[in-house]
Amino acid sequence: MAQKEQWGTRIGVILAVAGSAVGLGNFLRFPGQAASNGGGAFMIPYFISLLILGIPLCWAEWTMGRYAGIRGFHSAPGIFSVICRRRGARYFGTLALLIPLIIYMYYVVIEAWCLSYAIGYLDGSLMPESNPGDYKEYFDAFVGKGADGSLFQPGHRDFLGILIFTFALNFFFIYRGVTKGIEAFCRVAMPLMVVLALIVLVRVLTLGSPLPDQPDRNVIGGLGAMWNPNFSKLTNPQTWLAASGQIFFSLSVGFGVIVNYASYMRRNDDVALSGLTATSMNEFFEVCLGGLITLPAAFIFLGVASQEMGTFDIGFAALPNVFAHMPGGQIFGFLWFFMLFIAAITSSLSMLQPVIAFFEEGLGLKRHAAAAILGLLAAIGSGFVVWFSKDMKALDTLDFWVGTAAIFVLAMVQAIMYGWVFGIERGHKELHEGSHIRVPFALQIMLKYVTPFYLIVIFCAFCYSNVPGYVAAISKNEVAVASIMFILLVATFLFVLVHIAGIRWMKEGKYDFLYQDEEEAIQD
Amino acid sequence: MNTYGWIMMTISVSSVLMLVTFCLVKVLNLPAVEMEEIKGPLEIDTHDTEDAD
Numbered sequence: 021m022a023q024k025e026q027w028g029t030r031i032g033v034i035l036a037v038a039g040s041a042v043g044l045g046n047f048l049r050f051p052g053q054a055a056s057n058g059g060g061a062f063m064i065p066y067f068i069s070l071l072i073l074g075i076p077l078c079w080a081e082w083t084m085g086r087y088a089g090i091r092g093f094h095s096a097p098g099i100f101s102v103i104c105r106r107r108g109a110r111y112f113g114t115l116a117l118l119i120p121l122i123i124y125m126y127y128v129v130i131e132a133w134c135l136s137y138a139i140g141y142l143d144g145s146l147m148p149e150s151n152p153g154d155y156k157e158y159f160d161a162f163v164g165k166g167a168d169g170s171l172f173q174p175g176h177r178d179f180l181g182i183l184i185f186t187f188a189l190n191f192f193f194i195y196r197g198v199t200k201g202i203e204a205f206c207r208v209a210m211p212l213m214v215v216l217a218l219i220v221l222v223r224v225l226t227l228g229s230p231l232p233d234q235p236d237r238n239v240i241g242g243l244g245a246m247w248n249p250n251f252s253k254l255t256n257p258q259t260w261l262a263a264s265g266q267i268f269f270s271l272s273v274g275f276g277v278i279v280n281y282a283s284y285m286r287r288n289d290d291v292a293l294s295g296l297t298a299t300s301m302n303e304f305f306e307v308c309l310g311g312l313i314t315l316p317a318a319f320i321f322l323g324v325a326s327q328e329m330g331t332f333d334i335g336f337a338a339l340p341n342v343f344a345h346m347p348g349g350q351i352f353g354f355l356w357f358f359m360l361f362i363a364a365i366t367s368s369l370s371m372l373q374p375v376i377a378f379f380e381e382g383l384g385l386k387r388h389a390a391a392a393i394l395g396l397l398a399a400i401g402s403g404f405v406v407w408f409s410k411d412m413k414a415l416d417t418l419d420f421w422v423g424t425a426a427i428f429v430l431a432m433v434q435a436i437m438y439g440w441v442f443g444i445e446r447g448h449k450e451l452h453e454g455s456h457i458r459v460p461f462a463l464q465i466m467l468k469y470v471t472p473f474y475l476i477v478i479f480c481a482f483c484y485s486n487v488p489g490y491v492a493a494i495s496k497n498e499v500a501v502a503s504i505m506f507i508l509l510v511a512t513f514l515f516v517l518v519h520i521a522g523i524r525w526m527k528e529g530k531y532d533f534l535y536q537d538e539e540e541a542i543q544d
Numbered sequence: 545m546n547t548y549g550w551i552m553m554t555i556s557v558s559s560v561l562m563l564v565t566f567c568l569v570k571v572l573n574l575p576a577v578e579m580e581e582i583k584g585p586l587e588i589d590t591h592d593t594e595d596a597d
């Protein structure tokens with residue numbers, strides 16, 4: 021029997037969950053969303069969403085994960101069976117495997133972009149002396165936006181090498197396991213990220229007015245571009261939708277990651293304080309670092325145009341322009357993109373672990389076999405994304421249907437499972453098992469009634485404003501069709517594996533807990 | 545940046561800083577997990593009472 025995996029230390033699991041949540045969205049997506057949706061006024065719906073949606077859902081996932089973990093299950097299909105006390109509930113777990121696996125397939129490509137840019141700054145090739153061209157044009161050529169398959173042409177092979185290295189690095193840490201791989205990496209990576217981000221923050225806040233001919237473009241003006249509130253935006257539903265979406269995606273709820281990570285905790289390990297700490301660390305990176313660095317810096321050198329830029333444009337076109345003009349830009353450019361690379365790795369590791377845990381637990385595979393099969397699957401997906409690079413259509417389609425829509429669905433499944441199947445009385449008791457803080461029972465009532473309702477409203481609004489465009493794209497673009505077929509293929513494959521795992525668990529007696537008292541089923 | 549901007553930035557950043565500081569101070573001041581575990585009663589069966597009768 022495989023040795024049971026557990027987190028080594030309390031701070032280790034907190035850093036791992038926070039690392040999973042902290043990613044490119046904190047530094048690149050949040051500032052853009054805030055600036056284009058009312059600036060400082062955006063923070064009102066943002067914090068309301070954090071209180072109603074983010075923190076309660078995180079606590080629910082932590083509670084369910086630990087509850088199922090001490091009963092012998094670490095993968096979402098098993099966890100959902102334990103929570104619902106029904107064998108059939110495992111099929112919902114397919115979604116919690118599909119989401120992290122598909123997101124990993126394109127996220128690792130973005131991760132390789134960050135490392136490529138970091139190397140570009142290190143060797144000077146991204147500085148204006150050697151590359152004075154337009155950074156937007158450079159980025160478009162770099163990611164192969166021009167034509168499918170262009171990244172396999174000569175001139176792009178360095179990127180492919182970096183992608184393979186990034187891919188291998190992820191699997192190196194995941195192969196080492198929860199404690200020696202993920203926890204050990206996050207214990208070093210998270211403090212390092214704070215240091216790197218603080219260095220860049222100090223540099224940005226001490227820029228003053230670097231453009232003599234445009235004295236208005238200064239640090240204070242940059243902060244104003246990010247934080248000056250436009251309260252009229254609060255009457256626009258789109259602002260509330262953007263704020264809820266940002267909280268939702270930023271905290272990694274509905275990814276299938278937190279339930280998996282929490283399942284490696286011991287029976288009396290605290291989940292209430294740990295969950296709140298991981299959430300607050302994510303907010304620190306997002307509001308205190310992302311909110312003070314990215315947009316203020318971009319505004320100083322690019323003006324008001326920076327307020328309407330998308331995530332990739334801010335990160336890979338606007339900021340290189342900033343570093344090109346900034347004194348010491350080469351070293352700060354390197355530190356910034358290296359920090360983004362580390363942030364991306366802590367997130368991508370968390371996407372692999374739920375799937376590898378399922379392969380080991382559900383199919384009885386040894387770690388090397390599980391890693392090999394997962395590596396093959398992920399490589400096929402990443403190859404698909406890299407090949408169909410024209411207009412980043414494959415990446416965009418996978419991100420929309422899985423990285424956005426499916427996450428909403430899984431979060432709703434989990435919220436309903438927790439509030440209406442698991443039960444809020446039991447949830448309240450479980451949350452406080454070994455807890456170092458008290459959480460009012462009102463939170464449970466909110467989790468049962470308010471959170472699912474709020475989620476459904478956001479999901480409907482999201483579908484209304486986004487789905488028609490993507491559905492129309494299916495009929496117009498063959499890569500969009502291929503991407504959806506790819507998602508369905510992977511989902512079917514995982515569904516069959518979940519079915520097979522259930523049969524194994526029945527034969528092995530792992531489902532005997534269905535006929536046992538709750539306490540008897542504990543395997544701590 | 546106008547006055548409202550300063551207010552929104554200060555409130556947002558300081559709220560998050562207070563929350564993360566509160567959580568980290570509380571977590572880092574807790575006893576180590578291993579120490580908590582050894583507080584429980586020893587569960588070693590020495591079999592020294594088997595022949596007590």
